[in-house]
Amino acid sequence: APAPRHIPAYPAAERAVRALGEAVKYAEWRRKAAEPGRVPELDAVDEAGAAALIDRLLHAPATPRQGTGGVGQHGITLAPGDAHELLARYGIPVRPALPAPDADTAVRAAARLGYPVALKTTAPHLRHRPDLGGVRLDLATEEQLRTAYAELTDTLGKPAELQPVVQAMVPRGVDTVVRAAIDPAVGAVLSFGLAGAPSELLGDTAHRLVPATDQEVAEQIRSIRTAPLLFGWRGSAPVDTAALEELLLRVSLLVDDHPEIVAVGLEPVVVAPHGLAVLGATVRLAPPPARTDLGPRRLPSY
Template identity: 75%
Template sequence: IPAYPAAERAVRALAEAARYARWRRQAAEPGRVPEYEDIDEAGAAADIDVLLAAHGATPAPLTGPRAVTLSAADTQRLLARYGIAVLPALPAPDPESAVRAAHRLGFPVALKPTAPHLRHRADLGGVRLDLGGEAELLRAYGELTELLGKPEETRFVVQSMAPRGVDTVVRAAIDPAAGAVLSFGLAGAPSLLLGDTAHRLVPVTDRDAAEQIRSIRTAPLLFGWRGTTPVDTRALEELLLRVSRLVDDHPEVVGADLEPVIVAPHGVHVLGASIRLAPPPARTDLGPRSLPVV
């Protein structure tokens, strides 16, 4: 009969036993990797071969393959093969181009810089949202030019507005020890300052995706925290599964960053994305290991 010097230790031991039992139940039902009829795996493979050949990417014998970062158009085309749409954005090198782009996309629009050190930096005030007409757009263009520099120094794009929701980040990368890893977290301070990010090995199952978005500490923001409107977590889970499939189907995809991903009450909206490709390195072992489910 176990004996404990204090009730607290007995409760902790019972909690560990409960966690272990829950883990055993989950291991017995790992979930499944769903199939999607709109995924074009063969088309994506052909695109990747063409892109790698165009960039002259070849494996380096000592340092491994050199990754190439795809252009925005190539990234969007490759993601579209897997049913992932990126919200349209058009270049705006001058105010007149910005107005034409806004009319083409339809008001309201957002105006934002493309420089890597300015993207995703809301604290710098470099993004203007919900611009409903030409006058607002031109005024915002002038303000950003004065704040960030001339258009030839800081490039801008006009993008369609996405519905309000929760800003998130979805990433995939190759870990030398574990293989392909899918990461998820909320955009901004939660991920950057607190490290509140959840990781899963690829391929991700439907159970993995559901648990991943619920495992971060800031997950309540997705489910109606303090009376806010819950967002479409089912659509978010599907996005994670599609990114996982892309990385799992094509070892040439060594990195994928989707940021920000707006999770709205209905649907998800990818505002920015980048993909890195490299020829798969020569394998010297059998790759990531997985324990058999007993």
């Protein structure tokens, strides 16, 4: 005889609603596990060229710009030009930032890039801290640039300490951060969050294993608590999440194809209503560790 069926009973309506919500979340998790998505083929990818560049950089003689006295056990952080070249092999352009050690050099850099421009400090203690006044935007003329340069150096210190750069302005949008790094337990991990202190303090970052699928990166950008800012929060214009998803897939593919890449950081990535712009990038290389397992690592599904 079939087992008798029992009707669940709850002491309060709130608990019944909570139980129903958990059941819905479990069904959604089962659906997603059954449809994990796919790792799409991307255009403008030069895997062989990237491999040759990585090999050359890892075996190049030690230079002062590497900052580590050679590759060694912990690898090297690439110079900006080398990092930008490597990322470009996977269709990830980085907007150039020209050094501006004095006001005249800044003016020449702006003439080369085209107005309007931004003037930024890149010193480690000021990097990604616009609240300290180290970033001046929408400088449309030489006079504005010279004034901003004087104000910056008068307020924050000498140019040698600030390491200022000039960069062309990009369309306004939402500042985000894309990273990838090697976790000893699970391998390469792709991370995403919004730029700025609130997200960092709240730990509002989403992670996925590499290689990530199209469905996984779509869920990744929607899973952070600050995701509404990407989709038109309080009447703002929604940004180009399709371009953001493609960028995440490109970073995932780059790291998956080349185990020598142990860390990638793109910050900030300004996602506008149409397209996006990568304004800063770091890449770290190291000889790949020996692996006894085969194929990509995956979290188990039950």
